[in-house]
Amino acid sequence: MSRGKKLAVKVVAGVLACVLVSTGSIAGFAALINGGYIAVGSSDSSSPAFTINKMVNEDDSDGSSASQTSTTGELSLNEIAEKVIPSVVCIQNYQKTNQGYYFGAADETEEDAGEGSGIIATEDGYIITNAHVVDGADSLKVVLYDGSTYEATLVGSDSVTDLAVIKIEATNLVPATFGSSEDLKVADQVMAIGNPGGLQFSSSVTVGYVSALNRTITTEDGYTMECIQTDAAINPGNSGGALVNKYGQVVGINSSKIAATGYEGLGFAIPIDTAQSVISSLKEYGYVKDRAVLGITGQYVDSMTARFYGYPSGGMYVASVTNPSVSQAGITQGCMITKIDDVTVDSQTAITAYLTSKKAGDTVTLEVYNGLSQQTFTAEVTLAESTGE
Incomplete structure (x- = not known):
């Protein structure tokens, strides 16, 4: 590295990744059948934030397997909307803006920076939403389907x-009921409920079909997720x-952030079985517990x-x-991580995305360039557990 030159970078949050946990098998619980489905919890050790109702198969009289779902359990589109709309809210993201200086003091105001949707998970005010809906908020407001407004805090x-x-101080709310996304089949009819465009079009419903399941999607931030693909319209504000x-059960959380652009009838939702353990951890700890992290802070260069500052290639500084x-x-400040296992570090989220399939205690091999010794070396390291800091 050239003398007199220093690479100044902005330190960002630690590199994180998660292990997504799905709901476990329900074999052996047929005795708990209630109207065609039973309640199952998260495989995580913490208490689930909500209960998922999963369809159950029971042997019929001739020994074959038959679904316990009957046509009488299905709801009409009108009944679905009537049941679920009270459980979907509008979330308003307010952020401070500087209007200038008056008499030596900054004149700051809060403006509505964006609006999205949320799902009431508990009657005492816990609400599920997308991270990008609340990102950067200085304050949050929640508007219920009947127009009632509450201040919200980010959990x-x-x-x-x-x-x-997020959480509002309220009681006797109408929580959603949740159904297992694992029970969905391609061509099942689904309804998307939210606030496309914000409060102006609150409690809007669109109807479509499950176009595909387990569709691998890369988000704008570079993370890879397996989603439900649907042709039900999901627009900004529906997030x-x-x-x-x-059956009027929530099976997915809509996200316009992972919607494909330039296509008609192509929307995506996060499966509720995937989301349950993450939401439960956020509710209990404020962060995703048991997530593997590399244990560094840094910035992609x-x-x-990188070459300008004497490094042979880019990577995570x-x-x-x-x-x-x-x-x-031997990895210290000033090193550049260029590979993790066989994956080239070519973006800010490359390491994070790769670690989504790892657990704390797993080992990975890093390719590292030391800016002081000007040497490249490989190192095997053990992944740590996230503490949310």
Whole structure:
């Protein structure tokens, strides 16, 4: 590295990744059938933030397997809308703006920076939404379907899964009922409920079909998610709203952030079975517990900038290290991580995205360039557990 030149970078939040946990098997619980489905919880050790109702198969008299769902359990479109609309809210994101200086003091005002949707999870005011709906908010307001307005506080937010939990001080709300996204089949009819365009078009419903399941989508931030694909219209403002099955149960959380642009009838929702453990962790801890992290803070530097400062290639510039395993491997401030296992670090979220399939305690191999010794080396490190800091 050239003498006299220093690479100054902005330190950002630690590199994180999550392990998505799905609801476990329900074999052996047929005795708990209630109207065609039973309640199942999250596989996480913490209490689930909400209960998922999962369809159950029971052996019929001739020994074959038959679905316990009957046509009498299905609702009409009107009944679905009537049931779920009271459980979907409008969320307003207010952010401070500087209007200038008057008499030596800054004149700050709060403006509505964006609006989205949310799903009431509990009758005492816990609400599920997308992380990007609440991102950057200085204050949050929630408007219920009947026009009642509440101040809201952010409980926890997770950019990796684009999920967040907020809380309003209210009682006797109408929580949504949740159905298992694992029970969905391609061509099932679904309804999207939310606030496209914000409060102006609150409590709007659109109807469509499940176009595909487990569709791998890369978000704008570079994270990869498996989503429900639907042709029900999901527009800005619908984010955080409900994707509902034919029983009036929420099976997905709509996200316009992962909607494909330039296409008609192509929307995506986060499966509720995937979301349950993340939401439960956010509600209990304010962050996603048991998530694997590399244990560094740093900033991605592109190849052109890196070469200017004497580095042979771009990567994740290490600003600080919090994981002892990383320190013991000889990785310190000023190092550049260029690969993790066989994956090239070519963006700010490359490491985070790769670690989504890892657990704390797993090992990864890093390719590192040391800016002081001007040497490239490889190091095997053990992933740490996120503390939410």
